[in-house]
Structure formats: structure tokens, C-alpha cells
């Protein structure tokens with residue numbers, strides 16, 4: 001069972017994004033947090049920056065849209081070069097149509113849930129997705145404390161993925177670090193976004209390697225990964 005580590009450039013130096021992408025060579029994806037100051041109380045970057053970053057790095061871009069009206073904007077992030085686009089179900093007017101459009105344009109379609117949004121009402125949508133993101137902080141800022149109360153939701157989501165026999169990736173984002181990644185992996189996550197734990201480290205590439213080793217070891221012992 002392979003795990004993926006996605007450094008979040010929210011914690012990187014925005015004036016040196018190409019260098020910061022290079023600093024985490026070996027990471028599976030670069031996680032790009034797009035915030036519009038409406039869906040979340042913070043403002044980051046948009047389509048032109050994603051276009052430039054896609055040209056500057058070979059690492060695929062995993063764009064997490066924390067924006068209103070993702071139905072309008074998400075396809076533009078695929079055109080800008082994102083290989084995976086995550087929209088929030090709380091913001092999408094037509095999540096099934098949007099997931100199909102993202103896939104039709106050639107990217108992986110992913111849907112995110114804020115901490116207070118349960119997974120159960122969206123069980124029937126899972127086959128439309130390539131990844132489900134369970135937020136483990138309230139979206140908007142890096143460096144927040146991991147919400148342990150999200151672990152049961154991660155477990156329930158993994159059970160639903162298994163029940164339907166899907167190859168869906170289960171991503172966690174927010175407060176993921178050496179202190180929390182094993183609990184996430186044990187609960188069923190297999191894609192780990194880490195911002196401050198990677199870019200706050202002296203050697204970001206080494207931090208990616210260390211997080212990967214921890215996640216792999218926890219996954220190897222996890223019951224969800226052993227019994228299939």
C-alpha cells in the first residue's frame with residue numbers, strides 16, 4: 001500500500017516558488033492552496049501563478065480550491081496545468097457535473113469536506129471522484145493544530161471506500177506532522193498534505209522522506225490496509 005506526501009506551498013516563500021518546488025524534489029505532488037477571501041478568510045494565488053508553477057516544476061500540482069463558485073473556476077485550473085483539482089462540496093453547485101468536467105479535461109477530480117461536513121450524505125458521489133480530502137483543520141491558514149476529532153471521519157470514509165471497492169485516494173490536510181501522521185495513516189488516510197512540517201524544517205526534502213517513512217510504517221500495521 002503506497003502513501004503519498006504532498007508539501008503545501010502555503011508555507012513556502014511565495015517569491016521563490018520554483019526554488020521551493022525544487023526543495024521538495026521527491027515529493028509525490030505539490031499541494032497548491034487557492035484561497036479567495038470569501039470561502040475562507042485568506043487570499044493566496046490564482047490561475048496565472050498555477051500556470052507559471054506548472055511550467056517551473058516537473059512535480060504534478062494538486063490544487064485545493066478554497067473558493068466560492070468552483071463550478072466556474074475549477075476547469076480553468078486544469079487548463080493552467082493542475083493534474084488534480086479539489087473543490088469543496090460546501091461551495092459546489094453541481095459536484096457531480098463538476099467532477100465529470102475535471103476528469104473530462106484530463107485531471108484527477110477530488111472533493112473536500114470541511115471539519116463540520118459529514119461524509120455520509122456524499123457516499124453515492126464517491127465513484128465520481130479520484131480523491132476525497134478530509135480537512136483536519138478549518139481551512140484558511142497553515143500552522144494550525146491538528147483536529148483529532150476528525151479521526152473517526154477518516155475511518156468512516158475509508159470504510160465506505162472499501163465497501164464500494166473503490167480505488168479512491170483519501171487525503172488529509174491540516175496539522176499533519178511527525179506527531180500526527182501515524183494516527184492519520186492508521187485511520188485510513190493515504191495522501192498526506194504537510195505545509196509547516198515540511199517548509200518549516202531545516203531540510204524540506206528530508207522532512208518529506210521522514211514523513212513518508214512514518215506513514216508507510218503506520219500503514220503497514222493498520223488493519224484497514226492489512227485485510228484486503
Ligand SMILES: O=C(CO)[C@H](O)[C@H](O)COP(=O)(O)O
Pocket residue numbers: 008010011031033064137138139140141142143144173174175176193194195196197
Ligand atoms: O489547506 C490548508 C489550510 O487551509 C493547508 O494546506 C494546510 O493547512 C497546510 O498547512 P499545515 O500543514 O501547516 O497545517
